[in-house]
Amino acid sequence: MSHGEGLRQSQEAVIGKTQKTNSIQQIRYACSIAALHSACAIPRVIPITHCGPGCADKQFMNVAFYNGFQGGGYGGGAVVPSTNATEKEVVFGGMERLRELIAASLEVLEADLFVVLTGCISDLVGDDVGSVVKEFQLRGVPIVYAETGGFKGNNFTGHELVTRAIIDQFVGDDEGPRDSGVVNVWSLLPFHNTFWRGDLAEMKRILEGVGLQVNILFGHESRGVAEWKGIPRAQFNLVLSPWLGLETAEHLQEKYGQPYLHVPVIPIGAKQTSAFLRQVVEFAGLDREKAEQFIQKEENTYYRYLEDFSDFYAEYWWGLPAQFAVIGDSAYNLALTKFLVNQLGVIPGKLIITENPPERFREGIREQFRTIADDVSVEVEFEEDSWRIHQLIRQTYFGHKPPIIFGTTWERDLVKELKGAIVEVGFPASYEVVLSRSYVGYRGALTLLEKIYTTTVSASA
Structure with a gap:
């Protein structure tokens, strides 16, 4: 048996084992309790976690640190209180431990809202977290809870659970008049999307530019809980993503009778x-x-800047992917595929979606890619396991030039193998330091162009 044949059989054995165990190599999302970042992404909101030791810290290190080194902000990172549940809480329950933690947090931390999130331990043993939180709510404490045990799903699922908890338990009922020209924006997943702060700021800027008053809800441009309290009085909700936020908008339509506009493609350029x-x-x-x-x-x-850029493009087009x-x-x-195909004329080789979106949204996502341009239709694949993803990329024919890969830190070695270039655009992004960078809208597209072609020129040097 040749070395190559032996390696192939070994890999097939690994695949078979993966299928049996449902294990995933080099994961690209976190568990549901990582939605603590959705809470701390709201100014002056602090999450409280009822989970095992190390859970909250791991979420921070994975989603916020080794992903653009974003930092924890006012209520994230090392600030997040945790029960750090042990065997005692598994056997006897952790409700008293949680009660003590909430009381202590109120003494030492200042927040406009506290959000209690549960982990696997408390959800499995059946702690009645709602009753503990209710005690504090009856005392006038601004606090809500969401059951976000890992088996509920990933951090995209947890995000929807947290937003709904805040709406139902904190915002509450509202029959006041609607404010014409006010919009609530539901879009990127905070922290998980490496560039969410800058992207949301650009979204708010351009929407305000056409005459809207924008509740951006997350990030430095948000007014915090005041915006959330104003959600029911907005004229409409804008869901700017393929699927994330749709369940929230549907709930708001049912709860407050608010209409919503769903725009699947985040605009770039x-x-x-x-x-x-x-x-x-x-x-x-x-x-x-x-x-x-x-x-x-x-x-x-925008086009004045592109005119300046055209000199470079005309000179170096032969060396570009x-x-x-x-x-x-x-x-x-x-968003990237739409921009690259329609505005740069680059050919899509392989498109792989990694966050495991719910089945009911997948056909709609596929249709968006099938109509990516008037004369371009592409099929997208859904895959979570990095080993399989990298095999799909290796099997793709990219023509006579090395490709450019828009991916994550997990793709760096693969790109070296392909002699291509890489632009890290998602979790994890361990070779990017991100403060306010944006890749969307008018201004973000210019930044993206700089990144793409600086990376390309550097890779060929």
Whole structure:
């Protein structure tokens, strides 16, 4: 038996074992309790975790640290209180331990809202976390809870659970009048998306530019719980993602009778962003003339920068990648593919979605890729295991030029093997330091172009 044949059989054995055990190599999401980042992404909100020792710290190190080195902010990182449940809590229950932790947290921490999240231990032993939290709610403490044990799903699932908990337990009922021109934005997953802070800031900027008042809800541009309290009075909800936030918008429609607009593709670049803004203006009934003035101003600035860029592109086009692959969550995967195909003319080689979106949304996501351009239709694959993902990339024919891969830190060795270039665009991104960088909208697209072609030129040096 040759070495190659032996290696192939060994790999097949590994695959068979993986199928039997459902193990996943080099995971690209976290467990449900990692939605503690959705809580601390709201200014002056602090999560409290009722889970085993190390769970909260691992979520921070994975999702917020080795993912753009984003930091923990006011309520994340080392600030997060945890019961650090042990065998005692497994045998006798952890409700008293949680009660003590909440009381101690109130003494030493200042927050506009506390969000209690549960882990696997408390959910499995059946701790009645709701009753403990209720005790504090009756005393006027701003606190809610969400059951986010790991078996509930990943951090995308946990995000929806946390947002719904805040809406139902903190925002509550509201029959007040609607404020015309106000929108609630539901889009990227905080912290998991490496560039969420800058992206949400750009989304707010361009929506305000066409005449809306924006509740961006997460990040430094949010007014914190004041925005959340104002959710019921918004004119409508905007879901700007392939699927994340749709369940929240559906719940708000049922709870408050609010309509919502679903735009699956996050816009990157002038063409896509202008079309997006016009769609929002039409839905919201805004002043079209005022909106067009903003759009034209943004487009003029954008294309002036592209005119400068054209000298480089015309000179070095022969050395630039002709094909690309995107490995990441559906939101960025779809947005990047739309931009690269429609505005740069690069050919899609392989597109792999990694966050395990719910089955009911998958056909809609596939259809978006099938209509990526008037004359381009691509099939997308859903895969979570990095070994399988890398095999799919190795089996892809990228033509006579090395490809550019939009992926994560997990792809760095693979890209060296392919002699290509890599742009880290998702979790984990351990070779990027991210403060306020954005890749969406008008301004973000220019930053993305800088990143793509600086990476390409550097890789060929």
